Amino acid sequence: MxxxxxxxxxxxxxxxxxxxxxxxxxxxxxxxxxxxxAESRLAWAPTDTSGxxxxxxxPGISLHAVSRDxxxxxxxxxxxxVNAKPEDCSVTQREDDDDDDDDxxxxxxxxxxxxxxxxxxxxxxxxxxxxxxxxxxxDSNSEEESDIYEDAEEGEGDGEWFTGEEGVSHxxxxxxxxxxxxxxxxxxxxxxxxxxxETGNPSxxxxxxxxxxxxxxxxxxxxxxx
Amino acid sequence: MSLRERFHSENTLVCLLQGLRGKSTVVELRNxxxxxxxxDSVDAYMNIYMTGxxxxxxxxxxxxxADFFVQGKNVRFVQIPDDVNITDTIKxxxxxxxxxxxxxxxxxxxxxxx
Numbered sequence: 001m002x003x004x005x006x007x008x009x010x011x012x013x014x015x016x017x018x019x020x021x022x023x024x025x026x027x028x029x030x031x032x033x034x035x036x037x038a039e040s041r042l043a044w045a046p047t048d049t050s051g052x053x054x055x056x057x058x059p060g061i062s063l064h065a066v067s068r069d070x071x072x073x074x075x076x077x078x079x080x081x082v083n084a085k086p087e088d089c090s091v092t093q094r095e096d097d098d099d100d101d102d103d104x105x106x107x108x109x110x111x112x113x114x115x116x117x118x119x120x121x122x123x124x125x126x127x128x129x130x131x132x133x134x135x136x137x138x139d140s141n142s143e144e145e146s147d148i149y150e151d152a153e154e155g156e157g158d159g160e161w162f163t164g165e166e167g168v169s170h171x172x173x174x175x176x177x178x179x180x181x182x183x184x185x186x187x188x189x190x191x192x193x194x195x196x197x198e199t200g201n202p203s204x205x206x207x208x209x210x211x212x213x214x215x216x217x218x219x220x221x222x223x224x225x226x
Numbered sequence: 227m228s229l230r231e232r233f234h235s236e237n238t239l240v241c242l243l244q245g246l247r248g249k250s251t252v253v254e255l256r257n258x259x260x261x262x263x264x265x266d267s268v269d270a271y272m273n274i275y276m277t278g279x280x281x282x283x284x285x286x287x288x289x290x291x292a293d294f295f296v297q298g299k300n301v302r303f304v305q306i307p308d309d310v311n312i313t314d315t316i317k318x319x320x321x322x323x324x325x326x327x328x329x330x331x332x333x334x335x336x337x338x339x340x
Contacts, residue, residue: 062257062300065279065291072289079291083257107257107284128295135271136299223325
C-alpha cells in the first residue's frame with residue numbers, strides 16, 4: 001500500500017493538532033508547519049503553502065517514539081518509522097544510497113519537531129491511540145477467532161459477570177430455579193451421602209449421583225471465599 | 227479490557243508478554259530493527275509500550291528514545307529475560323484475571339497456542 005501520500009490533513013476525527021512543528025523526512029528538512037494526528041491518518045502541512053505537505057497511513061507506521069537524546073538528533077522530537085521506501089512516497093526523492101539500502105531496509109524515518117517540547121508526550125499518546133484504532137487486518141488470527149468466542153459472549157457483548165447476590169435478580173424465573181437447584185446440589189454434594197439418601201434427595205439416585213458429582217466437581221477450583 | 231481483548235490475552239501467549247511489565251529486554255522487529263528497553267505495558271494485540279529504549283534500525287544506526295510504541299504486527303521476537311519464570315508469569319496473569327469472575331458451568335475450551 002502507499003503509505004506516504006500528499007493527501008491534505010483530515011478535518012474530522014482530529015485527536016491532536018500541533019502548530020509550529022517542523023518536519024524532517026529522512027534527513028531532509030521540510031520546513032515548519034502543523035502536524036495533525038487524526039483517527040484516519042497522520043498529516044503534516046507546511047505553513048508556507050508553496051511547500052510540500054504529506055500524510056501517513058497508520059497501518060504503514062512501524063513504530064513511533066519520543067526522542068530526547070540530543071546526540072541522535074539536535075532537537076527533542078517525535079520520531080516515526082514508516083514501513084515504506086522513501087522512493088514510494090510521492091513527496092521526496094533520494095538521490096543517494098537508493099539502491100544500497102532499500103533492498104533490505106524498507107523504512108523511512110520522519111521526525112516532527114514541535115516548538116513546544118512539552119507537547120511531545122501528548123503527541124506520542126495521540127499517535128498510540130490512533131495506531132490502536134487500526135489493528136492488523138492481515139493477521140490470520142483475527143479472522144479465525146471471530147466465531148471462537150461467540151459462545152463466550154452469551155448475550156452481553158461486554159461479558160457481564162455477577163459475583164454475588166446482586167446477580168440473582170438478573171436471572172429469569174427459570175434461571176433462578178436452575179440456580180437454586182445447582183446450589184442445592186452443591187450443599188448436598190458436600191454433605192454426608194447417607195444423609196442425602198435418607199431424605200430421598202433426587203441427586204443421590206444411581207444415575208443422578210454421577211451428575212451431581214460431575215456438576216459439583218467443576219466448582220472445586222473456585223475461590224473458597226465466595 | 228474488552229471481551230475480545232480478554233479472549234486474546236487469556237488464550238494466547240500474549241499473557242506472558244503482559245507479565246513482563248517493568249522488565250528490561252530486547253524486542254526484535256520484523257523490519258530487522260531491534261529495540262532494547264523497559265517494557266511499560268503490552269496489550270492484547272501485542273502493541274508494546276516501552277521506556278528508555280535504544281533502537282538499532284535496519285541500517286545499524288542507533289538512537290535513544292524516552293518513550294516508545296510499536297504495533298503488535300511489527301514484532302518478530304520478544305526476548306524473555308533469564309530471571310523470568312515463564313510458567314509462573316503466565317499463571318499469575320491468568321489467575322489475576324480470573325479472580326475477578328465467578329466460574330461458570332462451562333466445559334474448558336481448547337487452549338489456542340501461538
